[in-house]
Amino acid sequence: MKRNFLMGAAALASLATLSACGGAAGDNAAAPAAQETTAAVEAPAAVEAPVAEPAATIDFASMTTDVAKGEKTFALCRSCHVLDEGMNRVGPSLYNVVGRPSGSVAGYSYSDANKNSGVTWTTEVLFEYLENPKAFMPGTKMTFPGVKNAQDRANLVAYLESQSK
Ligand code: HEC
Structure with a gap:
C-alpha cells in the first residue's frame, strides 16, 4: 500500500514537472506583451510631470x-x-x-x-x-x-x- 502510494506520488511529481515546462514556454511567449504594457503605463506618467511645476510658483500672498x-x-x-x-x-x-x-x-x-x-x-x-x-x-x-x-x-x-x- 505504502509503496503504491509513493509511486503514485512520484508519477504526479513528474507530471507536475512536465506541466511546469509547458508553462515556462507559455510564460516566455507572454513576456514581450508584459513589457509593452509597462511602456504604455509609463508614457502618461512622463506627460504628467510638468503639471507639478506651477505649484512652485504659488506665492505666499495667495x-x-x-x-x-x-x-x-x-x-x-x-x-x-x-x-x-x-x-x-x-x-x-x-x-x-x-x-x-x-x-x-x-x-x-x-x-x-x-x-x-x-x-x-x-x-x-x-x-x-x-x-x-x-x-x-x-x-x-x-x-x-x-x-x-x-x-x-x-x-x-x-x-x-x-x-x-
Ligand atoms: C541642520 C541645521 C538647520 C536646520 C534644521 C535649519 N537651518 Fe536654517 N540655517 C542653518 C545654517 C547652518 C544656516 C547658515 C547658512 C549659511 O551660512 O550658508 C542657516 C541659515 C538660515 C537662514 C538665513 C539667515 C540669515 O541670516 O541670512 C534662514 C532664513 C533660515 N536658516 C531659516 C530656517 C528655517 C525657517 C528652518 C526650519 C524650517 C531652518 N532654517 C532649519 C542650519 C539649519
Missing part, C-alpha cells in the same frame, strides 16, 4: 495661513535656530528675520553663498527659499532639505512674521 500651526512646524528648525536675539546655534538667530538682509547677524560665521546672496528675507523670499534651500541658494551650509508642503511652509513663514517686528 495663501491662507495659520500661525499656530506654523509654530508647530518651526520644530523642524529648532535643532539649529532659535528666535532669541543674538543667540546663534548651528544656524544664525532668526530673531526679527522677516525683513532682514541675508547674512546680517553679528558674530555668526556665514557661508559666502549666504553672506553674499543679496536677498532680503521677505515673506515671499522665505516661502521660496524654505521649499529647497540648497536649490534657492547653492553653496549654503544650511543642511535642511526644505518644507515641501506649501501650506505647512506658508504657516511657518506666517509664524516667523508674527515673531518679527
Whole structure:
C-alpha cells in the first residue's frame, strides 16, 4: 500500500514537472506583451510631470495661513535656530528675520553663498527659499532639505512674521 502510494506520488511529481515546462514556454511567449504594457503605463506618467511645476510658483500672498500651526512646524528648525536675539546655534538667530538682509547677524560665521546672496528675507523670499534651500541658494551650509508642503511652509513663514517686528 505504502509503496503504491509513493509511486503514485512520484508519477504526479513528474507530471507536475512536465506541466511546469509547458508553462515556462507559455510564460516566455507572454513576456514581450508584459513589457509593452509597462511602456504604455509609463508614457502618461512622463506627460504628467510638468503639471507639478506651477505649484512652485504659488506665492505666499495667495495663501491662507495659520500661525499656530506654523509654530508647530518651526520644530523642524529648532535643532539649529532659535528666535532669541543674538543667540546663534548651528544656524544664525532668526530673531526679527522677516525683513532682514541675508547674512546680517553679528558674530555668526556665514557661508559666502549666504553672506553674499543679496536677498532680503521677505515673506515671499522665505516661502521660496524654505521649499529647497540648497536649490534657492547653492553653496549654503544650511543642511535642511526644505518644507515641501506649501501650506505647512506658508504657516511657518506666517509664524516667523508674527515673531518679527
Ligand atoms: C541642520 C541645521 C538647520 C536646520 C534644521 C535649519 N537651518 Fe536654517 N540655517 C542653518 C545654517 C547652518 C544656516 C547658515 C547658512 C549659511 O551660512 O550658508 C542657516 C541659515 C538660515 C537662514 C538665513 C539667515 C540669515 O541670516 O541670512 C534662514 C532664513 C533660515 N536658516 C531659516 C530656517 C528655517 C525657517 C528652518 C526650519 C524650517 C531652518 N532654517 C532649519 C542650519 C539649519
